Amino acid sequence: DTAVSQTPKYLVTQMGNDKSIKCEQNLGHDTMYWYKQDSKKFLKIMFSYNNKELIINETVPNRFSPKSPDKAHLNLHINSLELGDSAVYFCASSHRGRFTDTQYFGPGTRLTVL
Amino acid sequence: KQEVTQIPAALSVPEGENLVLNCSFTDSAIYNLQWFRQDPGKGLTSLLLIQSSQREQTSGRLNASLDKSSGRSTLYIAASQPGDSATYLCAVRDSGGGADGLTFGKGTHLIIQP
Numbered sequence: 001d002t003a004v005s006q007t008p009k010y011l012v013t014q015m016g017n018d019k020s021i022k023c024e025q026n027l028g029h030d031t032m033y034w035y036k037q038d039s040k041k042f043l044k045i046m047f048s049y050n051n052k053e054l055i056i057n058e059t060v061p062n063r064f065s066p067k068s069p070d071k072a073h074l075n076l077h078i079n080s081l082e083l084g085d086s087a088v089y090f091c092a093s094s095h096r097g098r099f100t101d102t103q104y105f106g107p108g109t110r111l112t113v114l
Numbered sequence: 115k116q117e118v119t120q121i122p123a124a125l126s127v128p129e130g131e132n133l134v135l136n137c138s139f140t141d142s143a144i145y146n147l148q149w150f151r152q153d154p155g156k157g158l159t160s161l162l163l164i165q166s167s168q169r170e171q172t173s174g175r176l177n178a179s180l181d182k183s184s185g186r187s188t189l190y191i192a193a194s195q196p197g198d199s200a201t202y203l204c205a206v207r208d209s210g211g212g213a214d215g216l217t218f219g220k221g222t223h224l225i226i227q228p
Contacts, residue, residue, distance in 0.1 A: 045215030105158040
């Protein structure tokens with residue numbers, strides 16, 4: 001009964017490849033997010049999606065594109081991977097409420113670009 | 115632009131001690147503040163969420179306070195145990211409307227010595 005799940009857990013690939021990371025939540029939340037945690041363990045928001053609509057995009061390169069087939073899924077597609085994309089990517093979800101929107105995080109996907 | 119700072123960056127204390135972790139943020143216009151715990155190689159676990167209108171929240175041995183006007187929050191851990199060893203992250207959700215992501219601090223790495 002995992003709340004927020006991500007696949008794969010580890011992803012190792014070559015520069016220039018295109019890859020996807022999948023995220024699913026079974027909490028009935030209406031908003032999902034992608035965060036990047038760099039080598040210094042600093043977490044930064046990349047995207048958020050509410051009802052299939054992109055709400056924010058924090059200066060992320062357009063090689064990254066979130067795709068949401070439905071409210072329970074937000075997948076992250078990355079084109080032309082670069083060395084600097086190596087990081088841990090976390091998916092999260094919450095229920096859109098002004099004050100009580102606790103965010104629940106997935107276990108993370110460790111991406112290594114060689 | 116919101117910035118979140120956590121002090122100290124690392125802390126090591128003997129088991130049984132009470133301790134305080136500090137978090138400060140530059141823009142006091144927030145919806146809420148959330149404390150997370152991250153274990154090595156794992157995702158984030160939400161500990162406490164404090165709404166902007168609240169002063170504190172408690173869960174078991176944890177107590178989090180919020181002083182929005184001064185841009186500060188503290189996480190108090192009572193009677194620390196080795197199992198409390200982890201990185202503790204503070205994050206704020208700004209009052210920007212919509213489904214904003216969280217702005218994180220860099221965390222406090224806590225070690226509780228048995």
